[in-house]
Each structure stands twice: as structure tokens, then as C-alpha cells.
Amino acid sequence: MSKFKNIKKDFPIFERDINGNKLTYLDSGATSQKPNSVIDKMTEIYKFNNANVHRGTYVLSAETTQEYESVRSKFQSFLNASESDEIIFTKGTTEALNFLANSIANKFMSEGDDIILSEIEHHANIIPWQMVAEKYKLSIKYVKVNEDFSLDLDDLSSKLSSKTKVVSIVGESNLSGMLPDIKEINNLVRANSEALLIIDGAQLVPHRKVDVQDLGIDFLVFSGHKMLGPTGIGVVWGKKELLNSLDPVYGGGDMIEEVHYDKATWAPVPHKFEAGTPPYVEAIGLGAAVDYLQDLGMSEVEKHSDELREYGRKVLLDIDGVNVIHSQETIAGCTFGMYVDGVHAADLSLMLDTHGVAVRAGHHCVQPFHRKLGIDATIRSTAYIYNDKEDIDTLKSALISSVEMLR
């Protein structure tokens, strides 16, 4: 029997009733729901193990420290990283990109250097670069998006040069589900520049098997809460030698080796990047989320996503009056941006809510991409492991009746 058949039972939120309907949650691109195993693990730590990590010489602290550090090893295996020290915990993707932007610009960039992003990036992969670009007098170039929502890799090639120090690209579009060819991007970056390649994996890592060594990239960033884990925890994976060469951005407790009144030396990687008490309960909760995904098997997670995407394409692409923004490549994420001419996305999502259907409305933090497409706002359906074909059917019928009411 499919591992996904009764999966909703692992997620207590699906016991809820929304406006007299069962919950059809299609907003996992914003945040995923949490299985009992993650919630229970965090409760267990608070109830029976709680003590600050890396500090106490007593049982509780030793146990929590061991649990916290073991999550790095879980990610080493999950991402096929060469060492567990290559896993740095952050608050999430946004903080991870802010950290990388500041640390890399400070260490490796000088006036006139280029940063290459793409036209479909999330604001979290634009704003930190704009901020450092202003401070260090750098230029930002944006790789064009094609009409089929794929990235124009010829345009990337033409923009790469010896001045390019960073290329930071989304691993999966949060609006169209498009999956850029990361290996090909990596080849182009290596062949035409000496830039560091960062992949924003916020939407990619929850859904697809990612092997950082096979991809050949330099950094991968992602959030825990989009992959069944709690909020307030995310990851930067980086090649060890690069992490060793970067300086910390935040100073404080736990990231030092020695402190004097006039100077300090840093602890080795990964701890030099984790100043202050880390969100260790969240990290341990995220470890339980990784266990849950590993038990399912990421290849099964991918297969499930592919099946739902194909069903979504069959069911959602031909609804009268509904325009769909979705990748035209064979393989893509199970994400569908949608808009209806003459109907506001906010109205549409409020009406869908009355059917128990939860989708996001707005610009989904990709305002420049919306502007490029000439649209103010969209609604977005993103499915995850607990969704099934019935959820897509519910979305379709709710969409049809909502559009009818709003026109």
C-alpha cells in the first residue's frame, strides 16, 4: 500500500474543520504542516531534556547537545555533504542569505564586482544582495526568464565574467514550480567565471532529493518550516574550505575560541557562525522532520510530488477563465500560480477559504516576477506529501464556484 495513503493521520491539523469543511491545505510553499513526531519531539525536549547546549557539564545539557549536534549528521546524510561540520544552523533561508551576502561581500568582493541573480528570485534572494551592493558598490545583474518560465541560460552565460563573484539562483520557483538545471548552471558558472554558486533551496529541498556533491555547487540554503520542521530554524550548507575562509557576521557567545578585552578568535566551523544560544529545540524538531522524510524516502516524496503535479496539470490547466503560471518542463514542482482576469486574487482566496481551501494570495515575495508578467497578484497552490488527488479536485470545484460568484 502507498506510504502516502493514510498520511494525513500523522498530521493532527487535518482533524480540524474549516468553515464546516475539511481542511484542504495547499499552501505548503508558505509553510508545511507538522507531523506528530516533530511536535512530540519538541515537547519531549522541553519536558524532559531542556538545558542550554554546549555549556553545561551535567546530564541534561550533555543530552541536548548530543541531540542538537546529531541533527548535523542527519543533514550530512540527507544532502550527501562530505562532513557534518558543513551544516550551519540559521533562523531560516532569509537569514541564511543575509549571512552569506554579508560574509561573502566582506571577504571576496570589491567595488565594481558583479552579483548575478535571476528575474524570478524571491525577495530574500534579492534584498540582501541589494543591501550589500549599495554598501560595497557592486552591480546586480538578473538572468532573464523565458516565456515558458524557464531561465535563459544563454543570458546567464553572456552575463558571466571575471567580475562575477557570486551567482545566487533559486532551486525551484515558488510561483511556477520550475526547476532550473542546477548542474548546467554550475557548469556555466565554472566555465565562465570564478564565482561562488549559491542555490536557494527553500522550495526545492522539501520536495526533491538534493545531493550537494553531485550538483557541484558552493552553498545551499533552506528553511526547516517548509519541510515539516518548526519555524525559526534553517540551514546553510557550504563547502568546508569556503566556510573556513569566511568570517562570521554575528558575534557573541558560543562562536569564540578566546576572548580578550581587545580582540577575539573564532571557534572552528560550524560554531563560529552560530553566535548566542542556538534554536536547539527547533533544530532537534527539524531533525525529527528529516527522520520522517527519510523514512518515507526522498525518491518516494519526489514520485508523489510528480504524480500530483501531473494530476494538477490535467485538472487545473483547462478551467474556464483561469490562467495558470506553471512550468512547461516535464519535471517541475507541484506549484501552480493562478489568476482570473477581472477577479482580484484576495477575493478569490477569501472565497476559496469558505470551502476550506487554503491557498496564498498576493505576490508571494516575487513582486518583480509578477511585474515582469504584467500581473498584480496571483493565488498559488502548492502541494506536499500529505496532499492527494482529492485535494486538487476540491481546489478545482471551489475555484469554479468562487469565480462564478466573483464575476
Next chain:
Amino acid sequence: MSIREKVDEYKKILDIFPNDQEKYQYLIEKAKENDSFPSELRLDNFKVNGCQSQVWLVPEEKDEKLFFNSDSDALIAKGLVTLIASIYSDEKAEDIVSNEIDLMEEFELGVILSPARRNGAYSMLKTIKEYAKKLIT
């Protein structure tokens, strides 16, 4: 009619509808009835901040009373702002400022009237009170 009486009137109407869907439908109808807003007044300085859609509220003073003209590019938000504008229109600025009715408490209007501070209805009310305050001072 006083602000209190108008709120009670709308409460009675909204209570007739058994669910959010029908309440939203009522707001959509209110929005469609409100077709008097001149498009040239869709100006940034009349925009209400903090709404998911674009909402405009334009005050007008007549015979020592305030009137509000309203618009939105989304129907449900337009219905809501039309309703709120009609409650506070034809009232003295002092009465608007001193009125302490909490619409979020009074009306059951699903997620659009949830008592979150960063919520559209909250911003609409704040805008109306600010206009009224400016007239007094």
C-alpha cells in the same frame, strides 16, 4: 442614525447569513452598488495602508459633518470599506473620535474581520479616525 444604530442595523443584516460565504456575497453586492467613486481619486494619498488589496478612503466635510467615499480593486474589501464608510459617514468628527465601538467584536465576518492589528479593516477604521482627529485639532 447614530453610529451605534447603524452598527446594530448591519449586525442584524449580517446575522441573517448563516456562513461566511453568504456574508461575503452580501459584501460583494454592497461593492457592486457602490459605483460612485471617481477613478481620478484613486490616488496614493487616499490609499489605506495595510490591506491585501488596494483600498481608498476619501473624506469630505459638509455642514460640519464628515462623509467618506470609498473604493477598492477587490470586491470583498470594497464591500467592507463601503459598509464601514457608511457607518462613519454623516457624523460629526467629535462623535467619530469618541466612539469606542469595536467593529471586530461586533461583526462576525470571518477572516476579513479577525482582530489582528495588521488587518485591512483595522487600517480602514484607523484611517477614518485619523481623518476625524485632524479636523478637530
